[in-house]
Amino acid sequence: MSTGEGFVVPPRPTRVPAAEAPKGPLASSMIVFAIIVAGLFLGREVLIPIAIAVLLSFVLGPLVNFLRRLRLGRAVAVLVSVLLAAGIIAALATVIGVQVAELAQDVPRYQRTIERKVEGLREGTLGRTMDYIANINRAIHQGGEENKEAAEKARREQAARDSTRKTEPEPPKPMLVQVEERRPSPLELATTVLSPVAQPLATAGIVIVVLLFILMQREDLRDRLIRLAGSSDLHRTTVAMDDAARRLSRYFLGQLALNSAFGVVIGVGLWIIGVPSPVLWGIFALVMRFVPYIGAFLSAVLPIALAAAVDPGWSMVVATFLLFAIVEPIVGQIIEPLVYGHSTGLSPFSVLVSALFWTWLWGPVGLLLSTPLTVCLVVLGRHVDRLEFLDVLFSNRPALTPIENFYQRMLADDPEEAQEHAELILQECSLSAYYDDVVLKGLELAARDAARGVLTPDQKDEIRASITALVEDLEDREDAVPDPDSKPGRLISAGAGEGESACKSDPIPRSDPDDLPAAWRADGAVILVSGRGFLDGAATAIADQLLRKRGFGTRQVPFAEVARVRIAEWNPGPAQAVCVISLALSGEPTHLRRLVARLRQKVDRVPVVAGLWRLDEPMLADDALRAKLGADDHVTSLRDLIETILALARQNGAPDVSGPRDAAAPPRQALPEPA
Numbered sequence: 001m002s003t004g005e006g007f008v009v010p011p012r013p014t015r016v017p018a019a020e021a022p023k024g025p026l027a028s029s030m031i032v033f034a035i036i037v038a039g040l041f042l043g044r045e046v047l048i049p050i051a052i053a054v055l056l057s058f059v060l061g062p063l064v065n066f067l068r069r070l071r072l073g074r075a076v077a078v079l080v081s082v083l084l085a086a087g088i089i090a091a092l093a094t095v096i097g098v099q100v101a102e103l104a105q106d107v108p109r110y111q112r113t114i115e116r117k118v119e120g121l122r123e124g125t126l127g128r129t130m131d132y133i134a135n136i137n138r139a140i141h142q143g144g145e146e147n148k149e150a151a152e153k154a155r156r157e158q159a160a161r162d163s164t165r166k167t168e169p170e171p172p173k174p175m176l177v178q179v180e181e182r183r184p185s186p187l188e189l190a191t192t193v194l195s196p197v198a199q200p201l202a203t204a205g206i207v208i209v210v211l212l213f214i215l216m217q218r219e220d221l222r223d224r225l226i227r228l229a230g231s232s233d234l235h236r237t238t239v240a241m242d243d244a245a246r247r248l249s250r251y252f253l254g255q256l257a258l259n260s261a262f263g264v265v266i267g268v269g270l271w272i273i274g275v276p277s278p279v280l281w282g283i284f285a286l287v288m289r290f291v292p293y294i295g296a297f298l299s300a301v302l303p304i305a306l307a308a309a310v311d312p313g314w315s316m317v318v319a320t321f322l323l324f325a326i327v328e329p330i331v332g333q334i335i336e337p338l339v340y341g342h343s344t345g346l347s348p349f350s351v352l353v354s355a356l357f358w359t360w361l362w363g364p365v366g367l368l369l370s371t372p373l374t375v376c377l378v379v380l381g382r383h384v385d386r387l388e389f390l391d392v393l394f395s396n397r398p399a400l401t402p403i404e405n406f407y408q409r410m411l412a413d414d415p416e417e418a419q420e421h422a423e424l425i426l427q428e429c430s431l432s433a434y435y436d437d438v439v440l441k442g443l444e445l446a447a448r449d450a451a452r453g454v455l456t457p458d459q460k461d462e463i464r465a466s467i468t469a470l471v472e473d474l475e476d477r478e479d480a481v482p483d484p485d486s487k488p489g490r491l492i493s494a495g496a497g498e499g500e501s502a503c504k505s506d507p508i509p510r511s512d513p514d515d516l517p518a519a520w521r522a523d524g525a526v527i528l529v530s531g532r533g534f535l536d537g538a539a540t541a542i543a544d545q546l547l548r549k550r551g552f553g554t555r556q557v558p559f560a561e562v563a564r565v566r567i568a569e570w571n572p573g574p575a576q577a578v579c580v581i582s583l584a585l586s587g588e589p590t591h592l593r594r595l596v597a598r599l600r601q602k603v604d605r606v607p608v609v610a611g612l613w614r615l616d617e618p619m620l621a622d623d624a625l626r627a628k629l630g631a632d633d634h635v636t637s638l639r640d641l642i643e644t645i646l647a648l649a650r651q652n653g654a655p656d657v658s659g660p661r662d663a664a665a666p667p668r669q670a671l672p673e674p675a
């Protein structure tokens with residue numbers, strides 16, 4: 001059974017509010033889990049019908065709503081829907097019984113066909129090859145003269161025993177006794193016939209009764225679930241429950257319709273090929289496709305074996321194999337994603353584990369119900385805070401956001417994984433948006449950890465080296481939004497809505513480098529000065545790369561070159577703008593204020609822009625604190641930085657550094673000069 005995305009499980013919907021529960025020790029959690037598993041196992045005779053009824057309620061829910069829109073009463077609509085479903089299931093069961101009985105009558109004929117095929121294989125090339133291999137094996141293991149003597153001795157002993165038996169008198173012949181069985185009474189006959197179907201009929205009866213009550217009391221059951229989940233916000237809770245029920249209903253109905261179509265196509269194809277009982281195998285394919293991954297392939301085994309037993313040749317076997325080999329990939333890889341997305345919202349590992357778990361608990365029925373039951377659990381985990389661990393364990397949504405993934409790869413000193421992660425995100429957003437929304441925010445996490453003192457010097461060096469390697473690998477990539485037709489859809493955008501990108505920033509408008517004034521294209525026109533944070537150099541390298549892609553001549557200046565003891569020796573060159581870039585701020589940015597003041601001594605008439613990316617920094621929201629910094633403009637993203645530099649280049653051209661400072665037009669959002 002193929003699996004795919006987006007239809008079943010909504011990405012990060014509004015959660016049902018729940019009261020905070022204290023986390024108990026691991027032992028108590030394991031005890032609770034063991035009690036639940038024991039209850040599921042011991043109560044399987046009752047819980048299996050209830051689970052089937054719950055799943056059927058999601059399938060029949062839309063039909064009940066449709067009948068109610070036709071102004072039928074709830075009781076009538078529910079009764080008609082359940083009777084219709086029961087009638088369809090009973091008809092299918094009857095067809096299965098009739099077809100199985102017909103197959104049973106032809107088993108001797110099929111057995112003779114198989115025996116002839118096997119005998120033909122033995123007499124053919126395959127048989128001669130096997131005999132040749134057996135002779136070689138016997139020759140290798142044949143003993144020497146000792147084995148021959150032992151064989152001769154055994155032959156003589158056997159001849160002596162045979163002669164002794166001949167001299168002994170023959171034992172009397174046994175008498176033939178015929179035992180006639182007593183003819184069973186009508187009650188015994190009825191018991192023998194009905195006992196195999198008694199349990200399935202009882203289960204079906206329980207399913208129908210429970211299904212009737214679920215459909216009749218649907219609103220009451222929803223209210224009780226709301227009460228259990230937490231009713232502090234009835235609006236959010238009701239919306240979450242209704243959304244979960246609607247999505248599950250759409251998924252199960254879509255899966256049932258798709259699997260039914262698959263069964264019909266298989267049945268018709270087998271009928272055209274000439275395989276006996278095509279209706280039976282179509283129904284079998286329908287049911288087996290609910291089994292994850294291997295169900296469709298298992299449904300092909302018996303029809304192929306039957307084709308081998310019916311046809312004296314091999315053409316029917318090949319045709320049956322091709323039928324399944326062609327139809328299943330088309331349905332699983334093309335039609336199924338169009339019907340309900342690319343997956344069930346479950347990770348492949350969770351599908352496998354759930355199949356093993358439910359099969360161990362409930363047998364073959366558990367195998368059929370494993371994926372639907374796990375989908376229900378994941379939907380609850382996405383809507384109910386207390387069950388969020390189910391979503392983390394079983395869903396195919398990344399457990400970490402793209403920002404956390406990036407930082408984790410930096411901590412792990414795994415630049416190759418970081419590169420693959422970047423390539424995946426860059427399929428749905430531009431390079432500058434990736435830097436803004438993923439890389440810089442990941443560097444901010446690293447800066448926070450460094451400020452808390454949890455990063456060792458070796459880890460800092462590894463993070464710097466990994467980021468440098470990543471920026472170098474992305475040097476040749478164009479900063480443009482990917483073609484929408486080539487985007488594979490939502491990839492790893494954990495936390496984004498369905499179909500949304502992992503990057504939230506708007507793409508930076510593309511510009512022609514030839515439109516820039518010549519002075520801004522010269523080397524060193526835009527000076528990028530790093531702060532003293534251990535990652536400010538990496539952020540500066542990223543800004544340098546994006547500016548160069550737009551035709552600016554840039555120059556990176558580490559903090560050490562403009563320190564107080566070396567500022568007198570520093571030469572700004574043909575600077576048209578100066579950008580001070582810092583990730584880590586703490587309290588009043590004294591060192592940055594002094595850095596800007598030192599730069600003013602060298603480039604007094606050149607605009608100074610401060611790039612600060614700690615969005616929670618109080619200074620960024622306080623005009624007075626920002627004014628103390630002394631910069632002409634402040635930006636909090638790479639997009640703002642590039643737009644600011646572009647605006648300066650287009651408005652000011654090449655500023656006359658020898659003239660008065662107000663000769664140049666004021667930069668965007670210019671702040672007053674510090675006191």
